[in-house]
Amino acid sequence: MLRPLTRDVAIVSFAEMPAVRREWERDEVEMLVPVITEAIEGSGIGRKEIGFTVSGSSDFLTGRPFSFVIALDAVGAWPPIEESHVEMDGAFALYEAWVRLQHGDIDTALVYAFGRSSLGEVRDVLAMQLDPYYVAPLWPDSISLAALQARALLDSGRATEHAMAEIAARSRSRARSNPNAQVAGAFDVDALLAEPYLVSPLRRHDCPPISDGACAMVLVAGDRARRAKTQLAWIRGIDHRIEPHALGARDLTRSPSTALAAERAGVSAGAVDVAEIHAPFTHQEIILRDALGLGPDVDVNPSGGALAANPLMVAGLTRVGAAARKIMDGSARRAVAHATSGPCLQQNLVAVLAAEPEAVR
Amino acid sequence: MNRCAVIGIGQTKHASKRDDVSLAGLVREAAGRALEDAGLRYADIDAVVLGKAPDMFEGVMMPELYLADALGAAGKPMLRVHTAGSVGGSTAIVAAGLVRSGVHRRVLTVAFEKQSESDAMWALSPRYPFQPPLLAGAGGYFAPLIRAYIRRSGAPAEVGMQVAVKDRRHALANPYAHLHLADISLEAVRASPMLWDPIRYLETCPSSDGACAMVLADEDAAARAPAPPAWVRATAMRSEPTMFAGRDQVNPRAGRDCAAELYRQAGITDPRREIDVAEIYVPFSWFEPMWMENLGFSPENEGWKMTVEGVTALGGALPVNPSGGVLSTNPIGASGMLRFAEAALQVRGRAGAHQVEGARVALGHAYGGGSQFFAMWIVGSERP
Numbered sequence: 195m196l197r198p199l200t201r202d203v204a205i206v207s208f209a210e211m212p213a214v215r216r217e218w219e220r221d222e223v224e225m226l227v228p229v230i231t232e233a234i235e236g237s238g239i240g241r242k243e244i245g246f247t248v249s250g251s252s253d254f255l256t257g258r259p260f261s262f263v264i265a266l267d268a269v270g271a272w273p274p275i276e277e278s279h280v281e282m283d284g285a286f287a288l289y290e291a292w293v294r295l296q297h298g299d300i301d302t303a304l305v306y307a308f309g310r311s312s313l314g315e316v317r318d319v320l321a322m323q324l325d326p327y328y329v330a331p332l333w334p335d336s337i338s339l340a341a342l343q344a345r346a347l348l349d350s351g352r353a354t355e356h357a358m359a360e361i362a363a364r365s366r367s368r369a370r371s372n373p374n375a376q377v378a379g380a381f382d383v384d385a386l387l388a389e390p391y392l393v394s395p396l397r398r399h400d401c402p403p404i405s406d407g408a409c410a411m412v413l414v415a416g417d418r419a420r421r422a423k424t425q426l427a428w429i430r431g432i433d434h435r436i437e438p439h440a441l442g443a444r445d446l447t448r449s450p451s452t453a454l455a456a457e458r459a460g461v462s463a464g465a466v467d468v469a470e471i472h473a474p475f476t477h478q479e480i481i482l483r484d485a486l487g488l489g490p491d492v493d494v495n496p497s498g499g500a501l502a503a504n505p506l507m508v509a510g511l512t513r514v515g516a517a518a519r520k521i522m523d524g525s526a527r528r529a530v531a532h533a534t535s536g537p538c539l540q541q542n543l544v545a546v547l548a549a550e551p552e553a554v555r
Numbered sequence: 556m557n558r559c560a561v562i563g564i565g566q567t568k569h570a571s572k573r574d575d576v577s578l579a580g581l582v583r584e585a586a587g588r589a590l591e592d593a594g595l596r597y598a599d600i601d602a603v604v605l606g607k608a609p610d611m612f613e614g615v616m617m618p619e620l621y622l623a624d625a626l627g628a629a630g631k632p633m634l635r636v637h638t639a640g641s642v643g644g645s646t647a648i649v650a651a652g653l654v655r656s657g658v659h660r661r662v663l664t665v666a667f668e669k670q671s672e673s674d675a676m677w678a679l680s681p682r683y684p685f686q687p688p689l690l691a692g693a694g695g696y697f698a699p700l701i702r703a704y705i706r707r708s709g710a711p712a713e714v715g716m717q718v719a720v721k722d723r724r725h726a727l728a729n730p731y732a733h734l735h736l737a738d739i740s741l742e743a744v745r746a747s748p749m750l751w752d753p754i755r756y757l758e759t760c761p762s763s764d765g766a767c768a769m770v771l772a773d774e775d776a777a778a779r780a781p782a783p784p785a786w787v788r789a790t791a792m793r794s795e796p797t798m799f800a801g802r803d804q805v806n807p808r809a810g811r812d813c814a815a816e817l818y819r820q821a822g823i824t825d826p827r828r829e830i831d832v833a834e835i836y837v838p839f840s841w842f843e844p845m846w847m848e849n850l851g852f853s854p855e856n857e858g859w860k861m862t863v864e865g866v867t868a869l870g871g872a873l874p875v876n877p878s879g880g881v882l883s884t885n886p887i888g889a890s891g892m893l894r895f896a897e898a899a900l901q902v903r904g905r906a907g908a909h910q911v912e913g914a915r916v917a918l919g920h921a922y923g924g925g926s927q928f929f930a931m932w933i934v935g936s937e938r939p
Contacts, residue, residue, distance in 0.1 A: 247794075253609050253610050257681075258681050269796075272796055274812050286635075293658055294656075319616065323615075323621070326615045436630075437630070
């Protein structure tokens with residue numbers, strides 16, 4: 195942290211909608227109502243006691259302006275509430291809530307995210323994130339850009355196609371125990387490698403599924419958190435950093451923004467039991483593992499990660515939620531969660547969660 | 556909570572088409588001026604908070620990713636806020652929160668809209684399943700609310716036109732304003748085409764390209780700033796649901812609650828007396844009297860009297876929108892931040908020809924959506 199912080203903040207509950215390829219029947223409000231209700235009920239905090247509400251989503255997925263406006267109707271904002279929204283992954287909404295709780299005048303926050311990647315051609319939609327003058331007109335789709343990054347990583351000698359297939363097989367095997375995963379099963383690495391390229395050097399298994407989803411999280415701070423009777427996941431550090439947008443200005447095989455965020459969040463201050471890494475493409479897990487400084491003994495993505503379910507704007511906050519669950523169920527003492535945004539890992543957030551409240555000062 | 560001050564303010568020359576600059580050039584014009592005002596360089600900034608209204612207004616998805624380079628954000632935290640029309644205000648509040656929480660010492664916050672890149676009317680008028688069409692953008696949405704206000708209050712039909720004239724006259728003293736209508740008059744407003752009854756063409760905000768930027772700093776950094784700071788005395792945001800029969804869209808509870816929280820934080824008990832100048836989000840003329848009531852400057856149904864009596868004009872007891880306001884300049888995503896920044900300029904004594912003499916306490920106000928979203932702050936010349 196840059197400066198001493200005064201308040202400890204913890205995750206008290208997390209709920210997610212099982213990710214699906216296409217949500218046909220429910221709109222955003224109907225997707226959110228069950229997860230927000232579950233998160234609030236799981237927190238033991240009354241809906242009217244929530245001090246701050248903040249969400250993450252993107253209008254370009256829904257294809258309509260102000261998609262978060264209607265989504266707010268899932269919260270029950272009456273009497274009117276203190277509320278904000280980021281046009282980003284919900285993990286960055288979590289960051290805003292964490293900052294807000296540092297002010298000290300409120301003790302509770304609700305964070306939620308929703309994303310329906312199925313409503314458009316998401317590969318092409320994401321091309322609209324690029325420099326609108328020099329890059330977007332070329333329509334480089336998101337898988338092609340990831341393929342450029344994968345090729346650079348393979349050329350650097352730090353990855354092989356075999357290692358990438360192993361990541362896919364491991365993630366989807368772990369996802370079999372995650373009821374919210376969309377793609378899960380036992381896959382044979384050699385069989386995966388026999389498949390044709392989708393965009394060389396990426397095969398279908400190297401890419402995330404297209405997912406619709408939603409999730410919600412409740413935070414508590416200060417004495418209110420210390421009085422909690424359940425095991426909380428304490429946020430011991432959280433930071434995010436962005437890199438230049440111009441792909442040519444970056445070494446795509448490294449993630450310095452992740453490394454810096456990890457340093458600021460205090461990842462290396464203790465042993466890491468579990469890491470939930472937001473790596474939509476297999477090769478990105480290798481880059482991010484390096485940047486986070488995780489050793490071979492760290493259990494990475496027991497949820498299956500973004501390769502098992504990747505609802506855009508949701509998958510990052512879901513990583514934090516999945517890591518928090520490991521703390522809350524007692525299977526981990528210290529966990530790292532990571533979220534990414536933008537082409538080829540341009541922007542990254544890192545949070546350190548722990549079973550104990552003592553923050554890294 | 557740590558103290559927070561505005562130590563740098565910059566804005567672009569606003570126009571219907573800034574085709575001399577790219578999106579990056581537009582935000583840098585404002586950010587560069589804010590940094591210059593603060594006596595800082597990009598390297599001195601800890602974090603960047605960007606706000607704008609719907610991405611469809613330019614057709615760039617999450618443009619903060621592309622603008623990271625132009626705003627010197629590489630290696631820093633960057634957040635992107637979007638809370639509908641209130642976004643310029645809520646962006647400033649999120650940025651102030653980074654300082655007040657003690658997380659950062661100097662934060663650059665920027666809001667922009669380059670409406671000429673797309674068509675706001677189109678972007679605001681899509682068809683959704685199971686919802687009545689909005690049709691013809693924001694004016695079509697707000698005109699019935701204005702009619703309801705006129706019916707409730709019995710305000711004379713001229714009030715809207717008087718606001719339109721007043722704000723355009725104010726804008727003549729603001730070199731950055733989009734509209735400089737030197738020959739504006741009641742007659743000209745009355746003769747302009749009726750767009751959405753009772754909103755005439757000249758009672759409507761323009762469609763602008765523009766950006767606004769501020770540097771927010773903690774107490775130590777403020778002490779080293781070359782020019783007097785504006786101290787953030789209170790910030791508040793409130794939101795209410797869209798689909799709720801209990802809403803009063805003419806005098807929304809979210810706005811009243813937001814103002815009440817703001818005054819509580821600032822220790823203000825009589826806003827009309829204790830606030831020297833207000834920059835209020837008035838995209839259609841009639842929203843001046845409506846917000847005067849919602850903000851507690853006037854009893855219900857009497858806000859129009861403030862306009863008629865000249866209270867809200869420069870030289871009046873409570874000048875409202877001395878900059879010319881949204882009626883003279885409307886880069887949508889930046890419009891709220893312009894209100895916040897103009898309020899800060901006033902208490903810093905740096906508003907130039909539209910300076911309110913002796914302004915010490917100022918209100919910045921923004922709203923959005925269908926009047927569900929409110930963001931406000933109070934800034935003062937004295938350290939709280």
